[in-house]
Amino acid sequence: MDTYKYVVLGGGLAGERTCDGIRRVDTAGSVALVAGEAHPPYQRPPLSKGSLTGRKGLARVSLQESSYYDDHGIDLITGVRAIAVSPDVHQVELADGRALGYQRLCLATGGVARRLPIPGTDLSGVYTLRTIGDADRIREAAGACESALVVGGSFIGSEAAASLAQLGLPVTMVFPETRLLERLAPEPLGLTLRAMFEARSVQVRPGTRPVRFEGAETVQRALLDDGSALDADLVVLGVGIDLGTGLAVDAGLEIGDRGAVIVDEFLCTSAPDIYAAGDIVSWPDPTFGTRLRVEHWDVARRQGLRAGRNMAGEEKPYTSLPYFFSDLFDLSFEVWGNLAAWDQTVLRGTLVRGTLEGGSFGYYYFDSGRMVGVLAAGRPDDERKPMQALVRARPRYDRIAERLRDESVDLTTL
Numbered sequence: 001m002d003t004y005k006y007v008v009l010g011g012g013l014a015g016e017r018t019c020d021g022i023r024r025v026d027t028a029g030s031v032a033l034v035a036g037e038a039h040p041p042y043q044r045p046p047l048s049k050g051s052l053t054g055r056k057g058l059a060r061v062s063l064q065e066s067s068y069y070d071d072h073g074i075d076l077i078t079g080v081r082a083i084a085v086s087p088d089v090h091q092v093e094l095a096d097g098r099a100l101g102y103q104r105l106c107l108a109t110g111g112v113a114r115r116l117p118i119p120g121t122d123l124s125g126v127y128t129l130r131t132i133g134d135a136d137r138i139r140e141a142a143g144a145c146e147s148a149l150v151v152g153g154s155f156i157g158s159e160a161a162a163s164l165a166q167l168g169l170p171v172t173m174v175f176p177e178t179r180l181l182e183r184l185a186p187e188p189l190g191l192t193l194r195a196m197f198e199a200r201s202v203q204v205r206p207g208t209r210p211v212r213f214e215g216a217e218t219v220q221r222a223l224l225d226d227g228s229a230l231d232a233d234l235v236v237l238g239v240g241i242d243l244g245t246g247l248a249v250d251a252g253l254e255i256g257d258r259g260a261v262i263v264d265e266f267l268c269t270s271a272p273d274i275y276a277a278g279d280i281v282s283w284p285d286p287t288f289g290t291r292l293r294v295e296h297w298d299v300a301r302r303q304g305l306r307a308g309r310n311m312a313g314e315e316k317p318y319t320s321l322p323y324f325f326s327d328l329f330d331l332s333f334e335v336w337g338n339l340a341a342w343d344q345t346v347l348r349g350t351l352v353r354g355t356l357e358g359g360s361f362g363y364y365y366f367d368s369g370r371m372v373g374v375l376a377a378g379r380p381d382d383e384r385k386p387m388q389a390l391v392r393a394r395p396r397y398d399r400i401a402e403r404l405r406d407e408s409v410d411l412t413t414l
Ligand SMILES: Cc1cc2nc3c(=O)[nH]c(=O)nc-3n(C[C@H](O)[C@H](O)[C@H](O)COP(=O)(O)OP(=O)(O)OC[C@H]3O[C@@H](n4cnc5c(N)ncnc54)[C@H](O)[C@@H]3O)c2cc1C
Pocket: 009, 010, 011, 012, 013, 014, 015, 034, 035, 036, 037, 043, 044, 045, 046, 047, 048, 080, 081, 082, 083, 108, 109, 110, 111, 112, 129, 130, 131, 156, 244, 247, 277, 278, 279, 280, 294, 295, 296, 297, 298, 300, 323, 324, 325, 326, 327
């Protein structure tokens, strides 16, 4: 059995950053990275954006040069999954029969895209979008198909629909919510997004779900719960992920309410030498005084780095403000904070219906009278830091709303 000082399970962003974090503190300790996929770690955000619209290839999304792992003394094990973790004997079992010993372990096993539990979901032409293989298959299918259906009105669905429309395909989106990005977008923004999608030939059908997909071998149509049928020879499902927490559950680690791996402020799990990072983690967030779990790039990146540094002996708490970004057509926006729940917003700047790229706005969100986050697009660069500082300070709505709305008030004075 090979024994390493550090073993990292999962070759996504969090796993790759964990290795980098370890190496920033400990340049000599042995490291193994077990990447379940056949590829070295790569970025997922481009998969629903540039990788679909034509900028293909692993090299474009790889997180590191191919020589990085050798150069940094990291044993990269691709195409093999870990199947068991034994915390008591500090050992990991791999699917190819190997066993790896560890002093410190990190779980960074992310998630897998969900399929819908309806008839026809396994027909060819029905895809999920999580891996580079998924993106390659969807792009190839899009070149030969006549019309696409995207199921899901959150990020993956919205980005996939925008990309397919940019390829010139007629696209229909269906989703059960009342508007696009419903959990995030206040009504005026939701309506504006819809106008933007419709102006680019995407048919948006909120409040609608597919009940079955039909076709001989390849999908040809979808039956919807409003009784209508829709022709589509390409279907993309953007309906969420199932967390890859099987190893953690079987190893007896503490698991939270929604199936996430519970970690402390140092990103350590309930087993002393096992850390965790990325999509699978529920961590105690100091800004909001509650546990958070976030499926976004920046959280995976920063948690991986922090977990790696802590594994190598630094032991500093994870305190980053949650952040993410999305690109829809020409609109790029950024979000800081925790928008899981909000009941009031303040708009600073202007929304431009149908042509959001002309808009410059920040939506400030409040829950029970306290600020919880901001969603910003097209704002001046020098507002980015004050926006984050404001969210961290969590001011009260009644003390700040009026001045926040007023464009002539310098954000730094708030
Ligand atoms: C198409 C797409 C677009 C996105 N766009 C954005 C965006 O614009 N902005 C944003 O903020 N976020 C975006 N995200 C989300 C972001 O990419 C994820 O939050 C991030 O990838 C999570 O990283 P992770 O390392 O925790 O998990 P993952 O990226 O899921 O990596 C986990 C890895 O672990 C492997 N693994 C699982 N189990 C095992 C095992 N037992 N043994 C070995 N390996 C295993 C998996 O195969 C996988 O490679 C997007 C995600 C997708 C899919």
